[in-house]
Amino acid sequence: MSQNAAETTAAQLAANPAPEVTELTGLSSKALSERYSKSLLGVFGTPQRVLVRGAGCHVWDADGNQYLDLLGGIAVNTLGHGHPLLTSVITSQLATLGHVSNFFTSPSQIALAEKLLEISAAPAGSKVFFANSGTEANEAALKLTRRNAGTEAAPRTKVIALEHSFHGRTLGALSLTYKEKYRAPFAPLPENVSWIPAGDIEALRAAVDETVSAVFIEPIQGEAGVLELSTEYLQAAREITRDSGALLVFDEVQTGMGRTGQFFASAPVIPDVMTLAKGLGGGFPIGAMIVFGQENTAWLTPGEHGTTFGGNPVACAAGLAVIHTIEKENLLAHVRATGDWLREQLAGIQGIGAVRGAGLLTAFELKSANAPKLVTAALDAGFIVNATDEKTIRLAPPLVITTEQLATLVTALPQLISAAS
Incomplete structure (x- = not known):
């Protein structure tokens, strides 16, 4: 057009x-x-x-x-400003059903969850949680990984993130963010986060043991100046975390939804958790956490996390319009x-x-x-x-x-x- x-x-x-x-x-x-x-x-x-x-x-x-x-x-x-399909879909959905709370669901919420599982090649049993932003998606992911706590005899209390990482500004997501000037004014933050050099497989291997609950990785560190991690590194992270029992989280808030020329920059590597936002709604606020594999969906149970606006019909309709346009065009x-x-x-x-x-x-x-x-x-x-x-x-x-x-x-x-x- x-x-x-x-x-x-x-x-x-x-x-x-x-x-x-x-x-x-x-x-x-x-x-x-x-x-x-x-x-x-x-x-x-x-x-x-x-x-x-x-x-x-x-x-x-x-x-x-x-x-x-x-x-x-x-x-x-994602689709620029005033894209006709995105604008009409949002307008139509808002005129039909705008907000219902998460005591209920809607066709657009179900359809977007199914579509995200499809395009991410999620294995059977995988599920989606909808939020409103990237930092909220990462908060959800951090809470989920806290449940991978090990045992009383062998507790998992550590989280590994990468130097130069940025995961958000709420307290949990901020605790994963590398830049000291972002974190220092709001200390004390959630503890036991360690940062290791990005892209260094041996440093990752040395850091991840039975005391680590999760590893958070941006496939491309956008706020750090678009620093790209290799597929080899992402594959190594998958193997290392799987062997140690830690959960692997890919933060695709900035890199997801076609930004890099594929739906997800980390593909074909499948993590335990992926977080999305930014381009997912094409300008309408929405975030998402995809949890891969039935064994990981059990970490959060009813009442342990939630959101009032997350997954509302309008935001989900916007996400569907974005994906439809990416595929159709x-x-x-x-x-x-x-x-x-x-x-x-x-x-x-x-x-x-x-x-x-x-x-x-x-x-x-x-x-x-x-x-x-x-x-x-x-x-x-x-x-x-x-x-x-x-x-x-x-x-x-x-x-x-x-x-x-x-x-x-x-x-x-x-x-x-x-x-x-």
Whole structure:
């Protein structure tokens, strides 16, 4: 579908905004930013822009400026903005049945669970738990793995995570996150988490013994600058944890749902638990924990975990629309080809060093330019990108982006790098 067609469809399907929103329509970004600072907690700092609408791979701010969205809401907007199927499915489901609590279920919840088990090649007896975000999915996974506690004589009290990992900001998920500055202000956190070097099989083998309840791994460490772990390492993790009796958890919150050119970056390795969120709902909040194998589904029993909003009919309908579109439009092949093209182009640009990634999750290092400065220069030039540190830029655009759209960034990068040097 063309950008103009997507924009028209989104506009036609959009509901009338609340009167309070209408009141703000037409205000400048400066005026809206001032209103923001007076009413919202400043945990995100000052917003870079006030965005008011989106269509396809573009968004517009309150001053009418257009931007190519190369971050996708941090790997969330799988199908871009205002995708007609996603918009219509959400609208239809909300008009039919919006929320029922988990005293009940719905056809969309059942269908999405079945679809996730299908595309993840889950063995018989596997099951799904729905949450609302990635950190909630990882909280559920951590609680599940706590049940793998061993015996009184031989307790399993340790959890292993990887250096440079990021698993979320709630207390449990934060306890697994490597960066000290994220954890220190909220100590004491859940204890007995150890971090080992990512990708080092021998370090993993040495760390995992009969005292370890679980190992948490991101197949690609996105927040760390798109650091990819090899299939060999993931296979070794599977063998090591199985031999020791520890549970293996793959955090695919950022890498799942086609981001890397396959539904899950860890495939074909099957863990005990996988967590998903971000791209699963295409912009509508939803998270999921897939528990593989009947033997693992028994770890959590009725009353031991829950959520009010998780698995609501609208979120599940959104997830189904995302998967349907990925399959129908053959987006996995598109993501692989487009991502390969992008990394090849980036590698040839002066001022860029290492280029990493898979599919449409890409990072490139700057030889001398400052990454946060480049983010600002790119935004001024109409591109939304992200810096993971002082030298690394991360790109995670919608999976529907074209090489023609990406080429506009490639063409602009030499000047942007110069401006950030």
